[in-house]
Amino acid sequence: MQESLKKMWSGRFSGESSELLEEFNASIDFDKNLYREDIAGSKAHAKMLGACGILKPEEAATIVAGLDAVLAQIEEGKFEFKTADEDIHMAVEKRLSELIGSELGGRLHTARSRNDQVALDFRLYVLRQDEQIARQIREFIATLTSLAGAHLDTLMPGYTHLQHAQPVSLAYHLLAYAFMFKRDFERFISSHERNNLCPLGSAALAGTPHPIRRELVAQELNFAGITQNAMDSVSDRDFALEILFNISVLMTHASRLCEELILWSSQEFGFVTISDAYSTGSSIMPQKKNPDVAELIRGKTGRVNGNLIALLTTMKGLPLAYNKDMQEDKEGVFDSVRTATSSLAILNAMMKEAKFNEQNMLAATKKGHLSATDLADYLVRKKNVPFRTAHFITGKAVAHAESLGVDLSELNAAQLKSVDENLDENAVKFLNLHASKEARTSAGGTANASVRKQIKQLESWLAKSGD
Secondary structure: OOOOHHHOOOOOOOOOOOOHHHHHHHOHHHHHHHHHHHHHHHHHHHHHHHHOHHHHOHHHHHHHHHHHHHHHHHHHHEEEEEHHEEEEHHHHHHHHOOOOOOHHHHHHOOOOOHHHHHHHHHHHHHHHHHHHHHHHHHHHHHHHHHHHHOOOOOEEEEEEOEEEEEEEHHHHHHHHHHHHHHHHHHHHHEEEEEEEEEOOOOOOOOOOOOOHHHHHHHHHHHEEEEEEOHHHHHHHOOHHHHHHHHHHHHHHHHHHHHHHHHHHHHHHHHHHHHOHOOOOOOOOOOOOOOHHHHHHHHHHHHHHHHHHHHHHHHHHOOOOOOOOHHHHHHHHHHHHHHHHHHHHHHHHHHHHHHEHHHHHHHHHHHOOOOOHHHHHHHHHHHHHHOHHHHHHHHHHHHHHHHHHHHOOHHOOEEEEEEOOOOHHHHHHHHHHHHHHHHHHHOOOOHHHHHHHHHHHHHHHHHHHHHH
């Protein structure tokens, strides 16, 4: 019999598969990434078949040993992946049958289908990546928290609309990102917990008549339990959509940070110097030092967003249960996972070596009249002036400072008094930029006491989340 008719599903067919079909239908080139999960799932399935009496104990043991041998061959680079095998499931089972005999090798697939097999393998992969990415996020939060602790008194402008708004500390700014990434961590952990259910035993879509015990497979593979509906189990790709969404949000946060690093490293800002280890030069301009790492992370965010949209679009019109369209579920996930893990690793390393230029940040706070809101608040709190009136008076003070070519924070008592009689000598201290930062004592505010509480909260969370 020709090779194309030796496929495990070939009994129904009397003709050969087209070579075009062979290539178009095959997923082995990318789903070979699931070999660990496929072999682990098959071993758990074989043990369960043995425990249920569907296989003899010695048969189950022989299959498990054979699967270990296949695993060793793959990891030693001695396994040949062939397009004719279609996918990782067929490739592993074929090699197993060559090692232990086709009759016993063929018994492994009892009470399962490729539908629930791939659902298991892919779910195991995604769950493992949920944990890996969460660990990397946690490491990055620790880096940001440590940097914040070193920059409590590093004053810089806070921005809205990319315009100078109010004075903040660099610590406060970095903590904003730390809390963003903390939410990312929580999303990955939540997805892991929600999707940590074993689909194997659902078979093609309706379960199996064989007396199996799905709970044994779930326990062997460290699942929290089993899925409850076989049809849903083989057609569900929510776990894949969730990791793609979680990565998109994660990379969006990373991209926002990288955008600021790109701006801050420019001559116009001069707030940060990125290490030579994470910068590149120009092919023509010898003086250039480019923030390529930050730019690449910013660019790769569009790529992972595309992977999410691609799978959402694939899934939106599929009737129950399994459809071949779902073969398109993996490449985007593999790509997004690689992108996220590599981006987090290099972003963390780059931030650890970044040097913040404190004097440039301080000088920038003296542009843009950052203590204007404090002056308006002074008029409201101390002079009982309605806020709208206080806003107008402060605006006049800003205009006066600009006419003198100075920042609002640099006006003296006489200059303030010339603007409005309510602006007495006590108003001067409210224009001090450090005092402005320290005035915001509300929970979540910029005052050092509040920032220290935020750092302490993160440190406590980091200690607990590492358990």
